[in-house]
Amino acid sequence: MIISLDGIIAHHFGPLLKQTYALRTRVFRDRLGWDVDVKDGMEMDVFDTLNPTTLVSVDASGAVVGSMRILQTTGHNMLADVFSAILQGEPAPRSPLIWEATRLCVDTDRLNATGSPRAHNSISYVTSEVMIAACEYAMEAGVTDAVAVIDPLMSRELKRSGNAPYDYLGSPTPMGKVTAMAGLLDCSVELVNRLRERSDINGDVFLSEQDAITRFSKTAVPALSSTAQTSLHTYLQEQLASAENPRELRAALWILAELELAQQS
């Protein structure tokens, strides 16, 4: 299931994004040896602060197993600003109808590399799910193509899932332990149909915003330590005792009831 996190709703999903950045650390730093910034176990860069859309694939247990980051090519983007070496001096593509896909990854430790592409825990299935979501999200916005910064491993995985880049920009360029390349991807109904057929994904791949918030948004209040709870309780009891008018009494009662409800749950 895919959760689409744009700059408007991302703040509801701190824990999910943390998991995503942790997955990116395992993939891009540990496995691929890219020179990425990792802080507190999370791989994040300046582009994550520019309100990109992050597509997150979660498995049945709610764990993040894949993700992709999408940026416009009209503004700051990785190919223009960071990976320009790939373009061999050519200007970066800039178009409102071409988006950029970066940090495309799947959790290869958790997923089965050899399983059938139709098995939900296979690399192919999750890759397809992310690609279908990206394609549908792009088409909804009138976007027709994507340029994806990928490595040969991911390029192979895309071919296997029936989504081979139709061309490449510039030349493959060494980047850490691997080579980075800029593949051009088609965003069309035909492609979505092909991906869906191959992976046997038929329904809506997106979790609705409301369901996503109910299931994955950060919990409102962090649990208090028992001493803090006792002190808070004592304080509220004092407030209750010293209330001077009905309004104060109501307020104290209300907040005390809230606290007790929270303790029960």
Added chain:
Amino acid sequence: MDIVNLGALEKTEANFTTFLSDLCDKLELDFATYCAVNTVSDQVIGFSTYSDGWKEHYGAQRFQNTDPTLHLPMRSIAPVDWQCLSGHEDFKKVFEHARDFNIADQGLSIPIHGPYGEIGLISVTRDCSSDTWIKLRKNVISELQTAAVTLHDTVMQSDSLGYALRRPHLSSRECEALQRTAAGKSQIDIGDILTISSRTVEVHVRFVRTKLCALTTPQAVGRAITMGFVHPK
């Protein structure tokens, strides 16, 4: 934030508004608005095909400070259908007033992310059944996206908003160094031609990169050519 009427300052406003009304005619839309936030001066700059009555009322109510159709889509990379924002209290408030001016609460906003990190926004409305709206949206979205960026780039390059942003001031030395770099000369050769050290050439080129917000020299040359600082020969 204050609203700056770009057009009142520039003779080109009429052209920008005509662009928007032509767009509405062509794509069967009721109203179109363009705005951009100048993050430096914290001003909202924009123009619109809305009636003067609504523009005045909007400004008087200071809706620009709360209107979700103005603020939230700027945090998205994809067009935002107002349907997604309709649950917002501030949305309800703005469009309760808008109804009196015959403006529907059915529309969408397209965010435009520019090369210098600035963000523009085109919003369009259409009063029709939701089925018609969904069909219309699908038909016109690509064209709207293209129109949005074209307008944004034109506005940004017109000599009003962001003129300073788009027209970095390069020294003649910086231009000379870049011109010769573009012609394929090495830094040592350029130093000989300009009778400065190659180290100084390197520094000039580095300044140019910073001024043009370019991370690489080829990128700086590309931008300098677009801006007319360097002429390909």
